[in-house]
Amino acid sequence: MKTTSGITDLSQRRPDPLDFCTLAIQQSRQPVSRCYHCQRCAGGCPVAEAAGITPERFLRLLHLGLLDEALESSLLWLCVGCGACGIRCPNDISTDRVIDEVRALSIERKQIASAVKDQRLFHRLFLRQIRLFGRVHELSLAMALKLLSKNWFSDLLLGQKMFFKRKLPLLPHRVKDRRAIRELFDKGSDR
Amino acid sequence: MGQYGYYPGCSISSSAREYDRSTRAVCATLGIHLTELPDWNCCGASSAHSLSKDIDLALSARNIGIAHRLGLDMVVPCAACYNRTMHAWQTLRDDPEKRAVLQAQLGFDFRADLQVYHLLQVMEQHLAHLKEAAAHRLPEDGVRGRRVACYYGCLITRPRGINPHEDMEYPEGMGRMLAELGYQPLRWSFATECCGAALSLVRGDVVRERVDRIIAAAREAGAEAVVTACPLCQLNLESRQSDRFPVFYFTELLGVALGLPETEKWWRLHLINPVKGLPQRA
Numbered sequence: 001m002k003t004t005s006g007i008t009d010l011s012q013r014r015p016d017p018l019d020f021c022t023l024a025i026q027q028s029r030q031p032v033s034r035c036y037h038c039q040r041c042a043g044g045c046p047v048a049e050a051a052g053i054t055p056e057r058f059l060r061l062l063h064l065g066l067l068d069e070a071l072e073s074s075l076l077w078l079c080v081g082c083g084a085c086g087i088r089c090p091n092d093i094s095t096d097r098v099i100d101e102v103r104a105l106s107i108e109r110k111q112i113a114s115a116v117k118d119q120r121l122f123h124r125l126f127l128r129q130i131r132l133f134g135r136v137h138e139l140s141l142a143m144a145l146k147l148l149s150k151n152w153f154s155d156l157l158l159g160q161k162m163f164f165k166r167k168l169p170l171l172p173h174r175v176k177d178r179r180a181i182r183e184l185f186d187k188g189s190d191r
Numbered sequence: 192m193g194q195y196g197y198y199p200g201c202s203i204s205s206s207a208r209e210y211d212r213s214t215r216a217v218c219a220t221l222g223i224h225l226t227e228l229p230d231w232n233c234c235g236a237s238s239a240h241s242l243s244k245d246i247d248l249a250l251s252a253r254n255i256g257i258a259h260r261l262g263l264d265m266v267v268p269c270a271a272c273y274n275r276t277m278h279a280w281q282t283l284r285d286d287p288e289k290r291a292v293l294q295a296q297l298g299f300d301f302r303a304d305l306q307v308y309h310l311l312q313v314m315e316q317h318l319a320h321l322k323e324a325a326a327h328r329l330p331e332d333g334v335r336g337r338r339v340a341c342y343y344g345c346l347i348t349r350p351r352g353i354n355p356h357e358d359m360e361y362p363e364g365m366g367r368m369l370a371e372l373g374y375q376p377l378r379w380s381f382a383t384e385c386c387g388a389a390l391s392l393v394r395g396d397v398v399r400e401r402v403d404r405i406i407a408a409a410r411e412a413g414a415e416a417v418v419t420a421c422p423l424c425q426l427n428l429e430s431r432q433s434d435r436f437p438v439f440y441f442t443e444l445l446g447v448a449l450g451l452p453e454t455e456k457w458w459r460l461h462l463i464n465p466v467k468g469l470p471q472r473a
Contacts, residue, residue, distance in 0.1 A: 046385035050397045078394065081237050082385040083349030087359050094350055103241050118393040126238035130250065134232040136201040145392055154395065158430050158462075165460055167206045175232050180297075184249040187296065 018065030020109070024101040025062055032098060034091035035059050041085035041095055051075040055085045055095035062098070068113070071106055075099070077116035118149040131185050134175025139168040195313065196263035197225035198254055200272040200422070201233050207269075207422030209460040212453070213442035214268055214310060220449050221320055223313070225266070228257045234275040237389045249293065251279030255307070256299035268310040268442075270421035271388075274346035277353050280307045309347055311420050312356050314445065315364050318371060321445065325372055328450025333466050335447055338375040339439075340414035341365040342405065344424040345385045359383070365420060365441055372448040379412035381405045386427040395431060402431040410436065415469055418444060429462040437465035 025032045035056060042054035051074040061070040070076065079099045086094030103120075106112055112120070125144050129136045142159060146152055162168045175181055203211040218225050231254050239247035254276060258265045267273040283290050283301045290301055314321065348359040357364055360383060366376035384405055387398030405428065409417050416437040419425045428438045443457050443465075458466045 046387065046401055047390070047397060050394065050400075078390065078397070080345075080385060080388040080390055081240065082345035082388065084345065084385065086350045092351070100240055100244070104243055107242060116393075119390065122389065122393050123238040123241045126236065127242060127246070130233045130235065130239070134230075136233050136236070138201070138205050142392060149393065155392070161462060162206060165462070167208060167460070169205055173201075173204055176230050180253065181232055183296075184253065185246055187245075187249070 017067035020067050020105060020111075021062040021065050021070070024105050025098060027105075028094075028098040028101040030093050030095070030098050031091060032059055032062070032093055035063075035089075035093055036091070038090060040088040040090065041093075044084035044088045046082055046084065047075065047078040047080060051078045055079075059093070059095060059098065062102070067111075070102060071111060072113040072115050074115045076102060076106075076113075077119040118145070118151075121145065121148060127185075129172075131182060132178075133172045134178055134181045135173050137169075137172030139163075139170065140172065142168075193313075193317070194224040194226065194263060195266040195308070196258035196261050197227045198231055198258070198265050198267045198272060198276065199227060200267065200269040202269060202422035202426070206426050207440075209457040210268060210422055210425070210440045210442060212460075213440055213446045213457055216451050216453060217314075217442050217445045217449060220451065221317055221324060223317060226261060226263060228254060228261070228265070231257060234272045236271045236275070240275070247275065248279050248282060248289065249296070251276045252283060252293045253297050255280055255283065255301075256297040259299045259302060259305055262305070264306045264308060266308050266310055266313050268420070269423070270309070270344050270346040271423060273307070273309040274349075274353060276307050281353070309354070309420070311347070311364055311368075311441065314442075315356075315368050318368055321368070321448075322371055325448040325450075328448070332472075333469065334439075334444065334454075336373050336375065337415045337469065338377055338413055339369060339416050339418045339444070340379050340409035340412055341369065341376050341382060341441075342409075342417050342419050342424060342428070343383050344419070344421050345383060345388070347420060348383060365418065369418065369441070369444060372445065374444060374448075377412045377414050379408055379414070381408040384408075386424050387431070388423060388427070391423075391427050391431065398427055399431045399433065402428055403433055406432050406434055406436045416465060426462075432463075435463050435468050437463065437468040439465050 037056050048054045053073050053075050058075050081096045235247045235250040284303050343362050348354050348357045348362050369376050387401040391398045418439050418441050420441050458464050
């Protein structure tokens with residue numbers, strides 16, 4: 001089955017890894033095929049060292065349709081979207097935008113690999129808070145994250161210090177028109 | 192001296208209270224009127240766009256709609272909020288299809304003449320007035336005139352085109368402003384180096400390594416303090432450094448230059464009291 005844009009609609013049949021990669025690249029609207037692996041993005045990336053893979057190599061995985069490797073790479077969830085890759089790139093490719101698309105698709109398709117799953121959890125809890133309150137409540141966000149990721153004791157001292165400086169209010173600040181916020185979320189996923 | 196729709200962002204009422212207080216105090220002194228956007232929502236930060244472009248866009252578009260209903264330019268103190276709001280503003284301007292959908296959904300008419308500014312830009316626009324107001328005040332000898340490393344982080348100047356007022360690799364607005372007020376901003380190469388941002392809770396190790404490098408670079412450049420313009424940069428720089436190097440919000444330094452009496456209360460809110468960490472003057 002073809003959509004109007006000529007892209008194969010993958011929901012209709014068994015997913016093909018190359019289709020997934022092509023769709024992610026296309027939806028990112030980044031000129032990924034221009035990449036000639038000069039590695040200027042690699043030099044600027046703040047998380048490449050921790051991830052053990054550079055942005056240009058991640059693009060290469062997508063090019064080759066190596067979906068499992070891309071989904072399992074730590075960079076997928078370690079990328080903080082700082083944009084350094086994009087401004088350094090002589091071909092104007094923002095790899096962080098491509099990574100966003102791979103994340104969104106991997107969740108949509110439930111093709112989720114286990115690398116750095118706690119950061120994925122962080123993003124999902126963050127969005128859940130916005131859906132619930134309209135704003136982010138740092139205390140409950142941090143507590144939920146620490147509980148669910150079983151990092152019960154990390155940052156306890158920091159949290160305590162912030163709490164006593166009244167930097168972590170007990171109750172969330174809420175948006176009054178929460179129905180409007182829920183609608184944004186519901187329509188957002190349809191569009 | 193101008194009126195703006197103030198979009199504080201979530202951190203401002205919690206971890207960045209001193210940023211909010213110093214911003215409001217400096218603006219009040221200069222006669223800049225801040226109207227907090229009624230019922231504003233979170234911009235989605237780096238999480239919304241990581242999972243859904245549409246939710247990211249709609250969240251910020253709603254805030255822009257609120258500012259439009261007031262007929263005011265928006266001012267945003269946080270780097271991530273500024274980035275997401277600016278992204279939505281540019282999409283509303285440039286993409287007629289999305290504009291039509293969002294306008295109908297959120298009930299406002301987009302106007303390209305109503306701008307979105309980072310707080311730095313607004314303060315720079317009022318620099319002449321700021322200088323004039325500062326000239327009449329008594330110098331506060333602890334902080335004034337210090338050698339500082341101005342730290343912008345990533346999202347005030349990136350991606351390309353998001354900020355028409357600053358160079359994306361070597362922004363200078365904050366330094367120009369602080370120099371005019373008697374501080375000594377230094378040249379250094381880590382002004383736009385990422386602090387690790389939202390990885391802080393999950394991968395504190397990565398953030399710590401980033402932050403230690405930034406602090407070391409500031410020290411090496413001869414700075415006595417780092418100056419930030421973002422709640423998350425500030426929180427990461429203070430909470431993840433292995434040192435006790437002073438980190439200020441730029442609005443606090445403006446407050447010192449203006450001789451505001453409440454600065455002492457701001458210092459106490461910091462995780463590392465920045466004034467105590469300043470070296471003794473020779």
